[in-house]
Amino acid sequence: MALEPVNLEAPSPSLVSPITSTGDHFVRNHFAVPRLHPDEHRIRVGGAVARKGVVSRAALAAGGLRTIIVTLECAGNGRSTLLPPVEGEPWRAGAVSTAVWTGVPLTDVLDPAGLRDDVSEIVFVGADHGLPAPGRQVIAFARSLPIHVALHPDTILAIEMNGAPIPARHGGPVRLIVPAWYGMASVKWLAAIEASPQPFAGFFQRERYVDDEGRPLGRLAVKSMIVTPAQEELLSPGWIDVTGWAWSGAGGIDRVEVSWHDGKWVQAELGVSLGRWAWRPWRAVLHRAGGVAWLRARATDVSGAVQPEFPRWNRLGYGANGWATRRVQIR
Amino acid sequence: MALEPVNLEAPSPSLVSPITSTGDHFVRNHFAVPRLHPDEHRIRVGGAVARKGVVSRAALAAGGLRTIIVTLECAGNGRSTLLPPVEGEPWRAGAVSTAVWTGVPLTDVLDPAGLRDDVSEIVFVGADHGLPAPGRQVIAFARSLPIHVALHPDTILAIEMNGAPIPARHGGPVRLIVPAWYGMASVKWLAAIEASPQPFAGFFQRERYVDDEGRPLGRLAVKSMIVTPAQEELLSPGWIDVTGWAWSGAGGIDRVEVSWHDGKWVQAELGVSLGRWAWRPWRAVLHRAGGVAWLRARATDVSGAVQPEFPRWNRLGYGANGWATRRVQIR
Numbered sequence: 001m002a003l004e005p006v007n008l009e010a011p012s013p014s015l016v017s018p019i020t021s022t023g024d025h026f027v028r029n030h031f032a033v034p035r036l037h038p039d040e041h042r043i044r045v046g047g048a049v050a051r052k053g054v055v056s057r058a059a060l061a062a063g064g065l066r067t068i069i070v071t072l073e074c075a076g077n078g079r080s081t082l083l084p085p086v087e088g089e090p091w092r093a094g095a096v097s098t099a100v101w102t103g104v105p106l107t108d109v110l111d112p113a114g115l116r117d118d119v120s121e122i123v124f125v126g127a128d129h130g131l132p133a134p135g136r137q138v139i140a141f142a143r144s145l146p147i148h149v150a151l152h153p154d155t156i157l158a159i160e161m162n163g164a165p166i167p168a169r170h171g172g173p174v175r176l177i178v179p180a181w182y183g184m185a186s187v188k189w190l191a192a193i194e195a196s197p198q199p200f201a202g203f204f205q206r207e208r209y210v211d212d213e214g215r216p217l218g219r220l221a222v223k224s225m226i227v228t229p230a231q232e233e234l235l236s237p238g239w240i241d242v243t244g245w246a247w248s249g250a251g252g253i254d255r256v257e258v259s260w261h262d263g264k265w266v267q268a269e270l271g272v273s274l275g276r277w278a279w280r281p282w283r284a285v286l287h288r289a290g291g292v293a294w295l296r297a298r299a300t301d302v303s304g305a306v307q308p309e310f311p312r313w314n315r316l317g318y319g320a321n322g323w324a325t326r327r328v329q330i331r
Numbered sequence: 332m333a334l335e336p337v338n339l340e341a342p343s344p345s346l347v348s349p350i351t352s353t354g355d356h357f358v359r360n361h362f363a364v365p366r367l368h369p370d371e372h373r374i375r376v377g378g379a380v381a382r383k384g385v386v387s388r389a390a391l392a393a394g395g396l397r398t399i400i401v402t403l404e405c406a407g408n409g410r411s412t413l414l415p416p417v418e419g420e421p422w423r424a425g426a427v428s429t430a431v432w433t434g435v436p437l438t439d440v441l442d443p444a445g446l447r448d449d450v451s452e453i454v455f456v457g458a459d460h461g462l463p464a465p466g467r468q469v470i471a472f473a474r475s476l477p478i479h480v481a482l483h484p485d486t487i488l489a490i491e492m493n494g495a496p497i498p499a500r501h502g503g504p505v506r507l508i509v510p511a512w513y514g515m516a517s518v519k520w521l522a523a524i525e526a527s528p529q530p531f532a533g534f535f536q537r538e539r540y541v542d543d544e545g546r547p548l549g550r551l552a553v554k555s556m557i558v559t560p561a562q563e564e565l566l567s568p569g570w571i572d573v574t575g576w577a578w579s580g581a582g583g584i585d586r587v588e589v590s591w592h593d594g595k596w597v598q599a600e601l602g603v604s605l606g607r608w609a610w611r612p613w614r615a616v617l618h619r620a621g622g623v624a625w626l627r628a629r630a631t632d633v634s635g636a637v638q639p640e641f642p643r644w645n646r647l648g649y650g651a652n653g654w655a656t657r658r659v660q661i662r
Contacts, residue, residue: 018398018433019494062559064574064614066603067349067400069431099494100400100431102349163350163430163493228393243395272397283395 005029005130006169009094015227015245018274018281019069020097022162027169028074028095030141030204031130034189038165038173043157047123047194050114057173060159063104068154068179069278071098071247075182075209075217078311078320086317093225093324096247098278101177103158107151109193115147118197122150124176127189132203143187143209144200144216145178154179154277157190179277180249182217182318184209212314219249222307223321224256224282224299235330237290242268244324245279248301256282261294268297290330297324336360336461337500340425346558346576349605349612350400351428353493358500359405359426361472361535362461365520369496369504374488378454378525381445388504391490394435399485399510400609402429402578406513406540406548409642409651417648424556424655427578429609432508434489438482440524446478449528453481455507458520463534474518474540475531475547476509485510485608488521510608511580513548513649515540543645550580553638554652555587555613555630566661568621573599575655576610579632583607589615592625599628621661628655 006029014024042054076088077095089095110122126141149155158166158177166172171188178185184204209217224246229235246253252273257265263286271281286295298307311320337360345355373385407419408426420426441453457472480486489497489508497503502519509516515535540548555577560566577584583604588596594617602612617626629638642651 016392016396017491017494018396019431019491021491021495023495061347062572064602065347065349065612067605069398100350160348160350160352162495163348164352164354271395274398281396 004032006033007089009092010097012094012230015094015225018098019162020099022099022164022167022170025097025099025170026074026095028089028183029128029188030132031128033168034127035168036127036173036189041173043174043190044192045109045113046192047196048116048119049195050116051112053113055109057159060104060157060174063108065102066105066153066156067100067102068156069098069100069274070177070179071096071277071279072183072186073220073247075184075318078322079317081311081320081322082313082317086315088317096225098274100162101156101158102160103156103177105153106155106157106176107153109157110151110195115195116197119195120147120198121145121196121200122147123194123196123200124187124190125192125194126187127191136203139203140191141187141204142200142202143185143204144196145185149178180219180251182209182220184217208316209318210316211318217318220247221319221321222248222250222299222301222305224297224307224324226295226297226324226326229326229328231326233328235328237288237330239285239287241283241285242295242297243281243283244297246282246299247279248299248305250301250303250305251276252302253280254300254302256297256299258284258286258295258297260286260288261296288330292327292329295326295328335363337364338420340423341428343425343561346425349429350493351430353430353495353498353501356428356430356501357405357426359420359514360459360519361463362459364499365458366499367458367504367520372504374505374521375523376440376444377523378527379447379450380526381447382443384444386440388490391435391488391505394439396433397436397484397487398431398433399487400429400431400605401508401510402427402608402610403514403517404551404578406515406649409653410648412642412651412653413644413648417646419648427556429605431493432487432489433491434487434508436484437486437488437507438484440488441482441526446526447528450526451478451529452476452527452531453478454525454527454531455518455521456523456525457518458522463539467534470534471522472518472535473531473533474516474535475527476516480509511550511582513540513551515548539647540649541647542649548649551578552650552652553579553581553630553632553636555628555638555655557626557628557655557657560657560659562657564659566659568619568661570616570618572614572616573626573628574612574614575628577613577630578610579630579636581632581634581636583633584611585631585633587613587628587630589617589626589628591617591619592627619661623658623660626657626659
């Protein structure tokens, strides 16, 4: 038995692959995994709508399915790079993964329900629940999305991950998938969808997954990671192949640059895109004669945002997107 | 133990999903599944090249990986619709599936080998072997591709299927994937790649997977299939939702039309594309008052090719792409 809640990084070797296998995909759960029967589970649709109702996985499966490749990243990914250290899961760089998700646009469920004109947010409630912090009451995991994000055709109620039903650990039978947003928005074990005219004030909206000004987190900050060489890898002198991924909530990467700690930046070659919601592969070849050396990579997205040298420190340790680094030995 | 060679259609319910799960993906094998060690297996690269060599799965995994969504269809899919009947696997409509394949462009292996200027074909040899027909010698499965198809960047040496290593049944550790071509071109358990200045004359190139003029099969003919309603489904009178897939080796679908057996054609709405090598979803809503009725669907691809009412009969029963049909009862 794994300890609950389950929190697992994707193993480093698995990050070589454009699609992370379901078994290797990172996991960030807040409470114990609820075991829901795929045929009997129902999602309530309510709040400020004309017609309340329920929707089943089977009803979604009969809908107009959409398949998208999505890089999900935990908002706390890279938290361990922050100085001074902060509390929270001590994620290194592996709380990011890419999978193929298939589901029905959320609009296909909201449209027939009839949103009231004053709706400003949609709240998503998971079937998982527990104590969010010492001394608090038992709550369900819940997050909201602004209406314009909820209505985007690529915001989907997913029923499949990598071509198979979503395993319980990853939020099955039905998980909300919100491309370009940190993972907390992609609510697992979806149990209720509530249209609301007010900003949602739940624990995970106001006290966690917020910046130091208390604003709820949203889109992924621009970021790159180095996949090869590995940390502390022993390399032969000469031309060294450096590869990795870059992603951003802006929906595209403009360029990635790589350098030695004492050298100048070299522009990496970008690989084939897996679509606007997935990480982009990149590759650069750098020369090095010998010794211990530090590799660094930084990405720039299509909006012009540049990955900073150091992550911006914040109390809860979110969005740590400092330059990717690798220490290697060349001899 | 399954009987060898393994030949399995994708189960009808699995065809509702845009991505077919690895367990449900159709299988067409000619001989027993070879069990190859992923770390020890080597693919020979030879023939008319400057530098012969071998390549391992690990070397491919370290290359510039490319991920594509590909609809594979067995050339014999729908063979049972031919009249008069022909010999061969009596496939109904389920020898078609769609998966996410990750691998390295074949050119990344051929370029360093140095193709001779007179090379016109690349031959691919599988590690599977046996008697192809009574009274013949034991041979390996082998097929060739014209050089321009072999050099296409989306012709890949795949190492992953749906985000995980390719299972033995589906051709792992390394399978050639040739998008837009019938499945016989996507050679499994790849063991050798041979550059050749002559047309390949192997059994599966000259005596099977050929048309009645003896020409090797290539690209997928334009085709649609109806997914819902199911055959013989009992429906209520009124508006009936008809959904399905359409695909073509031309790389895109222009339109799909649906009709009752006595009615006029209605243009279906095309769903989101999964890329040019994958089937395209479609949907149409037709009205029907009652009785037994036949639904029909036909696709037109971007080259203007139209799915014919009846498949063209051929001795070996390949490329059967007559209109999709469904008999339903309405009451």
